[in-house]
Amino acid sequence: MKVKSVDIARESLADRVRQILTDRIVDGTYPAGTRLVEMQIARELNLSQAPVREALCALEAARFVETEPYRGTRVRRIGERECREAYQVRAVLEGLAAELGTANLRARLRELRAAADATLAAAKRGEVMRYLHHNVRFHQMIIEAANNEVLRQTWESLAFTVGARIRASRATGDMIAVAKEHREIVEAVAHGDARAVGRLLRRHAEVLVEGMAEV
Amino acid sequence: MKVKSVDIARESLADRVRQILTDRIVDGTYPAGTRLVEMQIARELNLSQAPVREALCALEAARFVETEPYRGTRVRRIGERECREAYQVRAVLEGLAAELGTANLRARLRELRAAADATLAAAKRGEVMRYLHHNVRFHQMIIEAANNEVLRQTWESLAFTVGARIRASRATGDMIAVAKEHREIVEAVAHGDARAVGRLLRRHAEVLVEGMAEV
DNA sequence: AGAAAATCGATTATCGATAATCGAAAATAT
């Protein structure tokens, strides 16, 4: 009988490689522009080129990296323009989410308000990472309330574009102002005013776009 | 001096495979649920497993197919619900495009109107394929006018979900009604009324959702 | 010296073969 080492591996090697590379890109170990050389990574992780290549293929699809034929793969660089564009798209997606999901959201009002409060609290204390965490959570709740899987995935596909830029720019400028807007949004949800929620979310994203500095 | 044969092959094998498989999925050669066996395809095209596998990876990312570890890949089946969801998302994307791009669009009003007219003409003659073609073209023009690359790509990523369902359901019900709405939209563009264009487009997509029958 | 051509090292793209895994069918046990 074969004993599976510890069976931590229910996933394929390629999946694990993908996860590792994703982490490194997100946490800044591989900054924008870094070349990802297949055999280098393969040797480091003690495996062959194939699973690495597959992981890179997935990362390219998620637009984390760019690949040119015979020229290799590098971590994608996200410009101010692209980030602005992504914010505009996200804004309407969240606006839609609001109109679809305000009713559901109202049922979980307590939770939503908690997220908003946590965001504000972190902002006031200047705890950037915590602030970002709760901020994401707040928006995520809104998206999930819409109960529209296509919407959720589409929204998530923009997360990297937006997130990378935020981290890069350290644009934590007016965290407090942003967090306060969350409370406004919570109030609109409490009143069940879907249109208002949508409008606030769209404006919310627009403000963030304005507040973005060039790097 | 090197003469590049005819440079028909500037793309990798994997790219070509991807194109071939995409075509077959879109044109119905591989209906939903069809298994895509790597070595089978490789033998048919006289190449090894690797490029086929890479192509499948790309198709999975585009959500044309689904892959389960050690269980293979099959053409994705798109349900009524998912299609409805995709339409809702598309609707707000086009609404955004309208508000961003109505000014640009106005400059190309003649072209837009031509597309709308062609759609209506095809609808009246019952030429389904031509109708679909011009219909897509019309919406594409609106998206492109917005001059927002993230928006364009996001919109395009929904094309399969929506298109597959349309072909499957043969839901050509009220082509004429749809085409007539296009003319309304053209008029709003002519007046430069971005808000109205946005509203019309959102309603436009909603109507299509209603008109969708279960298969 | 300066431009064109040949060479070279590094890396990707592809190949052919093997290992791992799955589902179903066959064999065995109760």
Add this chain to the structure above:
DNA sequence: ATATTTTCGATTATCGATAATCGATTTTCT
């Protein structure tokens, strides 16, 4: 006869090696 285990064929996942291509460097020619 039914339930459990074993075997088997098919297919995916991974490997190691080779071919193709690229950019830079060196060489050659004028």
